[in-house]
Amino acid sequence: MTAPRGIAVVLRLILAIGGGYAVAAGVAAQLAVVLPVLTPLPRSEAVVLASMLAFVIYLAVLISAFAVRRLSHLAGLLVAAGASSWGGAWGIVRLGGGA
Amino acid sequence: MEPTFRGSMNWLHTWAGVVLGGLLFAIFWMGTLSVFDREIDRWMAPMTRLALPAKPISFDALRPTIDEAAAARSAFWAALLPTERQPMIRVTWRDATGPVVRYLDPVSGHALPDPGTWAGTRFIFPFHFNLHLRAWNIGLWIVGFAGMAMMALCVAGVVIHRKIFTDFFTFRAEKKPRRLILDLHNVTGVLGFPFHMAITLSGLIIFYMTYFPSSLQVAYGGNNQVFAKEAFDLYNRPKVNKPGELASLDAMVAETTKLWDGDSPRSLVVRNPGDAAALVQAVRPGEDRVVARTDTASFDGATGALLHHRTAGAPVLTTQRFIAGLHWIQFRHWTLRWLYFGLGLVGCVLIASGYLFWLESRRKKHQQLGLQGVRLVEGLTIGSVTGIIVATLSFFVANRLLPPGIVFLGVERFALEIWIFYFVWLATFAHAWLLPARAWLDQSRAIVCLAVAAVLLNWLTTGDHLGRSLAQRHLWSVAGMDLLLLLGAGLAAVAARRLGPRTVITHDTKAISSRGAS
Numbered sequence: 001m002t003a004p005r006g007i008a009v010v011l012r013l014i015l016a017i018g019g020g021y022a023v024a025a026g027v028a029a030q031l032a033v034v035l036p037v038l039t040p041l042p043r044s045e046a047v048v049l050a051s052m053l054a055f056v057i058y059l060a061v062l063i064s065a066f067a068v069r070r071l072s073h074l075a076g077l078l079v080a081a082g083a084s085s086w087g088g089a090w091g092i093v094r095l096g097g098g099a
Numbered sequence: 100m101e102p103t104f105r106g107s108m109n110w111l112h113t114w115a116g117v118v119l120g121g122l123l124f125a126i127f128w129m130g131t132l133s134v135f136d137r138e139i140d141r142w143m144a145p146m147t148r149l150a151l152p153a154k155p156i157s158f159d160a161l162r163p164t165i166d167e168a169a170a171a172r173s174a175f176w177a178a179l180l181p182t183e184r185q186p187m188i189r190v191t192w193r194d195a196t197g198p199v200v201r202y203l204d205p206v207s208g209h210a211l212p213d214p215g216t217w218a219g220t221r222f223i224f225p226f227h228f229n230l231h232l233r234a235w236n237i238g239l240w241i242v243g244f245a246g247m248a249m250m251a252l253c254v255a256g257v258v259i260h261r262k263i264f265t266d267f268f269t270f271r272a273e274k275k276p277r278r279l280i281l282d283l284h285n286v287t288g289v290l291g292f293p294f295h296m297a298i299t300l301s302g303l304i305i306f307y308m309t310y311f312p313s314s315l316q317v318a319y320g321g322n323n324q325v326f327a328k329e330a331f332d333l334y335n336r337p338k339v340n341k342p343g344e345l346a347s348l349d350a351m352v353a354e355t356t357k358l359w360d361g362d363s364p365r366s367l368v369v370r371n372p373g374d375a376a377a378l379v380q381a382v383r384p385g386e387d388r389v390v391a392r393t394d395t396a397s398f399d400g401a402t403g404a405l406l407h408h409r410t411a412g413a414p415v416l417t418t419q420r421f422i423a424g425l426h427w428i429q430f431r432h433w434t435l436r437w438l439y440f441g442l443g444l445v446g447c448v449l450i451a452s453g454y455l456f457w458l459e460s461r462r463k464k465h466q467q468l469g470l471q472g473v474r475l476v477e478g479l480t481i482g483s484v485t486g487i488i489v490a491t492l493s494f495f496v497a498n499r500l501l502p503p504g505i506v507f508l509g510v511e512r513f514a515l516e517i518w519i520f521y522f523v524w525l526a527t528f529a530h531a532w533l534l535p536a537r538a539w540l541d542q543s544r545a546i547v548c549l550a551v552a553a554v555l556l557n558w559l560t561t562g563d564h565l566g567r568s569l570a571q572r573h574l575w576s577v578a579g580m581d582l583l584l585l586l587g588a589g590l591a592a593v594a595a596r597r598l599g600p601r602t603v604i605t606h607d608t609k610a611i612s613s614r615g616a617s
Contacts, residue, residue, distance in 0.1 A: 029314055032315070045416065047318050048314075048419050051308060052419060055300060055303050055311070058247060063254055066108070066110070067107050
C-alpha cells in the first residue's frame, strides 16, 4: 500500500500545507472561544492571541508533517487534530460559551 | 518522508529552497530596500528633497484640499505631516477614479509637482508584502505562504546542520567553491537565524487577521465590526448629508498637543469632509517607541469639541502592535535601521548561496546523466538574484531618464517605470536560460553600469552630486542612496572580475564541462 514516490510527495504536500492550515486555523478558533471561558482574557484579546499563536502551531505541524514516516499516520493525525479543534470550537459556541 | 528526521528535514530544506528561493529572494530584496523606502522616495522624486521647516505649518492652510475631497464625495481626507524622513505634507483622499495622493510644500502648503513615480513607498514597499497582486489578496497569500516556508526552511536548516557551533567560526575561503559556498550559507544562516526568524514571524503577524480569521469568525460569528469596536476602540459616525463647515483645525491640534504632553499629531484625518457630521481625528506620532502607537483624538468638525480619545490598547493587542512595529521600523533609530538593512542583505546572501550550493553539488552528476535540472535552476537563480538587482537599478535609471509628465501608448510615467522594472526582470530570466555560461558575468557587469549610471544621472538631472548632498543635512538620504549604489557597483565589479577568468577556463574546457570544471 505504498504509493509511488511522486504521488506520495504530492499527497504529503497537500496534507502538510492544506491539512496543516486547517489544523492551525482550528486550534486558533478553539483558543479564541476557550480562553475567555478559562481565563479573564476578554474576547477580543483572545482572538488576537489565538491568531498570533496559529502561525507557530502551523509551523510545528508543517515540520512534523514532513517528519512522520507513513502517509496514513500523517493523515490520521491531521484528521484527529482537525476534528478535535474545530469540533471543540463548534461545541463551545453551541453551548453558548463563545458568541 | 525519509528514514530519519534529519533526512526528512534535508529533503524539505532542499526542495522548499529550490522551489521557493526565487520568491523568497524577491521578498527579502524588496524588504531590505523598504528599510530605506523614504530615502529612495527622496532620490526618485527630487521635488521632495526639502529641508524640514523649523516652524510647523498652519493646518488651516490645508483647507483647499479638504474642499476638493469634499467635492469628490470622498469618505475621508488624510494628511501625513512632515517628518525628518518625509519632509513634505502628504495628502490623500479618494475620488471616482481611485486614491488621490498629493504632496504639498511644508512651508507654503502649495502642491508640489506630481513626482510621476511610485518610488520606494508605493512600489518597492507594497511589492515586498503583496507583489502588487491585489485581486482577492492573492499576493498577500503568496507572500504569507513564502513566509511560512522561510520559517520551515530555517528550522529544517538548523536540524540538518551537524556542527552548528564549530561552523559558526568556520569560513574556508581557500577551499573548493562548493565547500566555500556551504560555509557561506552556514555562516549567513547561523548568524542571521534570530533575525530571519523574527522578521519573518513578525511580518506574518502583521496580517494575523487576513491569514487566520478563523478565531474572529468563530468567536464573533464573523461580525468584524463588533470585533473592531471591542479591540481597536474605533470611533466614527455616519454622514447626515447636510453641508457643514469645519471649525479651526489649529485649535483642535493645540488641544491634542495639550492632551499628549506636548506631542503634536503625526497625521490629521477628516472623516465625512464637507458634511455637517464631519469628524476631525488627530493621530499621535510613534517615532519614539517600537509599538506602532495609535492614540487618536476625535473632534466634532463643526464645533471643535473633543468627542473621543483613544489611548493604548489592551495587552495582547499592544503585543501585536509591538511585533508589527518591530517589523516596520518606523521609530527613530538609525543604527537599528542600518542593522536591518545589513541583516536583510545577509538574508539575500543566504538564499543565493543556498541555490549555488544546490547547483554545485549537482552540476557534474546532471552533466553525466544528461539531466536539465541544473540548467533550469541556474536560470532561475540568476534571474532571481542578479536579475532582480538589474531590474531594480533599471527602475532607478528609468526614473532619471523619463521626462516629467511623459505618456507613452497611454501609459503614465509612474507606470512606465514599473513596466521597465518587470520587462527587464523578465529579460534577465530569458538571458539566463539562453546563455547560462555568460549570464552571471553579463548581469554583474550590467549591475556595475546601471548603478554608476544612476549616480551620474542623478547628478546631471538634479545637480545633487555627492559633494553637495553630503554637505547638506536634508540631502543625506540622496547621498546615502548614491553611496550605496556606488558600493553595490564596486562589489559587482569585484564579482565580475572574479567571474571573468572562470568563464575563459570554461570555454577552453568545453569538451569536459560547460562550466566550472576547474
